[in-house]
Amino acid sequence: MQTPDIPASGAQAEEQQALKPFRGAVPRIVIVGAGFAGHRTARRLSRILAKERVEIVLLNPTDYFLYLPLLPQVAAGILEPRRVTVSLAHTLPRVRLVLGEASQVDVDGRRVEYTDPEGRHRELTYDRLVLAVGSVNKLLPVPGVAEYAHGFRGMPEALFLRDHITKQTELAAETTDPEEYASRRTFVVVGAGYTGTEVAAQGKLFTDALHAQLARPKAPQEAAGQSRSAPPRWLLLDVAPRVLPGLDQRLSDTADRVLRGRGVEVLMGTSVKEATPTGVLLDNGEFVATGTLVWCVGVRPDPLVEAVGLPVESGRLCVTPRLNVPGRPEVFACGDAAAVPDLTRPIAGDGGGRGYELTPMTAQHASRQGNAAARNVAASLGFGEARPYKHHDLGFAVDLGGVKAAANPMGVPLSGPLAGAVTRGYHLAAMPGNRVRVAADWLLEAALPRQAVQLGLVPEWSVPLDSASPELAHFPKAHTKE
Known part of the structure; x- marks a missing residue:
């Protein structure tokens, strides 16, 4: 499939030229992470490109989207666990789901290495990449x-x-x-x-x-004068x-x-x-x-982001207002993984620097950035027009x-x-x-x-506080390319 030509000049023309080559007859979009940003990107892309010959692949460790804001109600016994876990296959019927934990991104080779649920090391090649790996627990150097x-x-x-x-x-x-x-x-x-x-x-x-x-039955110690x-x-x-x-x-x-x-x-x-x-x-x-x-x-961006080797700010991948990485027009990022300029909050007296504050790491921004990333990824393939992300809190x-x-x-x-x-x-x-x-x-x-x-159901040893340390090195090595 050839990308339709769009009139452009200067930097836009160079970017467009860099985006042209595809690895196969059908371009492949790989989305890493199915949180608020990744799920919304996949869902919106599947609708925008519903009639086009484009493969959309979603790489995620689980087969569900977790609605985090209601998790405290699960811990308090109000909601059953399945209520806040939404099936990816059900909500994304036109998206190919690949179960696995991303371990490395090779931006020069345009591939994502990951470990599947059975410990096998595999890789996915891509023509467009959307990093939406989210965040992990923030640890502080407090003893114990x-x-x-x-x-x-x-x-x-x-x-x-x-x-x-x-x-x-x-x-x-x-x-x-x-x-x-x-x-x-x-x-x-x-x-x-x-x-x-x-x-x-x-x-x-x-x-x-x-x-x-x-406390309904009266305990012996209460009878002895010890109130409970x-x-x-x-x-x-x-x-x-x-x-x-x-x-x-x-x-x-x-x-x-x-x-x-x-x-x-x-x-x-x-x-x-x-x-x-x-x-x-x-x-x-x-x-x-x-x-x-x-x-x-609080949280910090997933360590995978810094491991990509592209410029970061506070652990988040630096992107343009259109959510793509400068110099890497085929790579996009959104949600907690991306340092997205907030066009609604300019920095007064910035003196020629970035010019804008970064969007906060919230579910509201992640969801809306997912929509923007989907629109701009589709535009990079020649379908629609790219626009910068700009959102006022509701x-x-x-x-x-x-x-x-x-x-x-x-x-x-x-x-x-x-x-x-x-x-x-x-x-x-x-x-x-x-x-x-x-x-x-x-x-x-x-x-x-x-x-x-x-x-x-969950033993204590299986929920360490540092959730960003998967023991990938202990899995048997069986590398497979897709």
């Missing part, structure tokens, strides 16, 4: 954190945390040791951004419900001066008010100095005895559990049940599938008591 903290970036961590919280609460109900009782019922969340705030808000409701169920009526203890820590530091002050105030009213101890300007098997030492000198430390301090929504939320759609601040309704409506609209099933779980949660049991 890597060994004793639990992250919250994927389904395994959510399932493990649900089991872990249930187990700690159940074991606390059985012990007669007051120190063990207090430790097992104390939960520490580090990081008061989106994830940490929602985990603490949902987790407090979850453990309060478990406590009420387990106090609810479980939750602490939310952050070095920032307020909850949700990156959002509007009114959203922050709403979230802070809801958390404190629910009994969560919100400690701003506080961090963990050391984590131990029996608890955490805070930088204010206080030692908190706990068996649960949830690490939600507002944010933070689910605080129950009927509580903080939201500012179109800049209008909301709180209470109205914000809760808007937040859930937003999630249903944003999900690419499973909407009816999610809504059904919400209705059941409102009508029936929550049932909490340990499923034992």
Whole structure:
């Protein structure tokens, strides 16, 4: 297939010439990653190029798209795991799915090396590449954190945390040791951004419900004068001066008010100095005895991005406003993997530098960048016209559990049940599938008591905090080219 000629001059003509050669009769687009950016790119491309002879390949470790914003509800037992995992085959019928973990990108040879689920080393060649590998847990040099903290970036961590919280609460109900009782019922969340705030808000409701169920029979130690009526203890820590530091002050105030009213101890300007098997030492000198430390301090771009060997900024691949890499017009990047200039936020007095701030690493930007990447990749093949990415935030929504939320759609601040309704409506609209099933779980949660049991599906050793260290070197080598 020949790329249709488009009138161009200068740099555009050189770029167009660099894009012309194809490896086969049908050009192949390889998208690495099926998060918000990658899934949206694949979906939009499959529609734009539905009638064209173009192969779209999606490389991803799992066969599902994970709707991350609702993961805290999985950990709290509100939603079943399958509700937030959307089938890639079902939502992308015209896209070829390849299961595997990308390990290396050779931009000169135009190929992506990956390891499939059975440990075999393979590779995919491409004519166009879209890097949308997303992000991983951000680690800080705090002693003991890597060994004793639990992250919250994927389904395994959510399932493990649900089991872990249930187990700690159940074991606390059985012990007669007051120190063990207090430790097992104390939960520490580090990081008061989106994830940490929602985990603490949902987790407090979850453990309060478990406590009420387990405390019904009068225990012998209560009869002896040792009261166990106090609810479980939750602490939310952050070095920032307020909850949700990156959002509007009114959203922050709403979230802070809801958390404190629910009994969560919100400690701003506080961090963990050391984590131990029996608890955490805070930088204010206080030692908190706990068996649960949830690490939600933020994310960093997947290390694969820097390994590509192209210019990066803060670990993100440098791209133009059209989301392609300067000097590599066949390579595109979007989402958390890309340092995308935010054309709505120029830098005052930049003095001839980049000129614009970078778009924040949010699901909202990732989804819309996926749309833009799809349009511009198609344009590079001669279908349509490329345009720069430019998006104004439409507002944010933070689910605080129950009927509580903080939201500012179109800049209008909301709180209470109205914000809760808007937040859930937003999630249903944003999900690419499973909407009816999610809504059904919400209705059941409102009508029936929550049932909490340990499923034992995810052992602790399988969810290390450093999720960016797959042991690819231990797989048997069997290299295959496609």
